[in-house]
Amino acid sequence: MSLAHVILGLLQQQERTGYDLKTKCFDDCISHLWQADQAQIYRTLDKLESQGWITCNVEIQHDRPNRKVYRITEAGEAELTHWLQTHHPLPVLREPLLVQLYFAAQLPNEAIVYLLEQELEARQEKLAQCETIEALSLSNPTASREQKLHRLVLDLVKQREQTYLDWLEKAIATIRSQST
């Protein structure tokens, strides 16, 4: 499971709680990279701990639930380093919109255009989210090796969205220009 390795990567940066991982990491910093559900994060932390790849230190709190602070172990670092250098199969992508277009021959042009316009809007919003994350990243003035890699990743994600936007505009124009 890759989520386990994303978490190992985040814990290698610094020790964190499940709550930190969800709010500060997955939601605020790497939502363009990997989305994760809170329940799955906690359950994956349990698995990583029982594997011996992370350890947990409980900070007692009285006004709210205790914080379980997780830290990567040497075995965890070794596992991460190994995983980082292993090629993984391309993820399978299943896009409802493409299925809709594929089977849309019976629909009137206006219905198809409407569908494409809604997708365009959703994709524009997603690109905007990427740009928010980019702004956050660029606000950090250091040009470390890590920063450069983060920007490379953002470049792809943004370019991917731009490819969709360009294609959607072309597709809308194509459908509109048709008689039927």
Next chain:
Amino acid sequence: MSLAHVILGLLQQQERTGYDLKTKCFDDCISHLWQADQAQIYRTLDKLESQGWITCNVEIQHDRPNRKVYRITEAGEAELTHWLQTHHPLPVLREPLLVQLYFAAQLPNEAIVYLLEQELEARQEKLAQCETIEALSLSNPTASREQKLHRLVLDLVKQREQTYLDWLEKAIATIRSQST
């Protein structure tokens, strides 16, 4: 579940068996669009039948298992037409390679380049698969409305792969040009 609607779309074209769907449709014609496991196809056919969206006609065979030929019902067509016009949320994409690059700062440049080169190879292969499907599609000389939509879909899938390839080449050059 979108798979159910992909199957409805395929059964609207013509009646088919589960085996036909798997081999002639999913594997040969729309693998760029939607990959589906045999087991999941059969179980989805059962669900669609109990929903009343398809019906089944059993053709008795003696030399091999009976063929269960499925056909879309009127209720199924209504459901498909409705689904085709409904906007669906963007699918979540999780790419191990991007995670690897994001956390790769500690790796030597050669290791990163090796990773990117393996991804490049995999993406080239995927583009080649798209082109095989495209050749199959272009071999059909009719320029029907359906054909045009199929080609629009293929355009995006190919363009998407090309975006990856361009980015990968740029990323490899960037990493190689660095001192560390």
Next chain:
DNA sequence: TGCTAGTATATGATTAATCATATATAGGAT
């Protein structure tokens, strides 16, 4: 003779991800 590929459907098991909900308290807003 044994092996593989093709035709055809079915089921058990597991994984990854999501959704809903529960618990507990503090502090600020309406």
Next chain:
DNA sequence: ATCCTATATATGATTAATCATATACTAGCA
């Protein structure tokens, strides 16, 4: 006084997808 947000973890249920394996017969190849 009530509601919402933030902090913090946990668990039950369900879905979508994948993997493995079972059954059963034919035909062709080595």
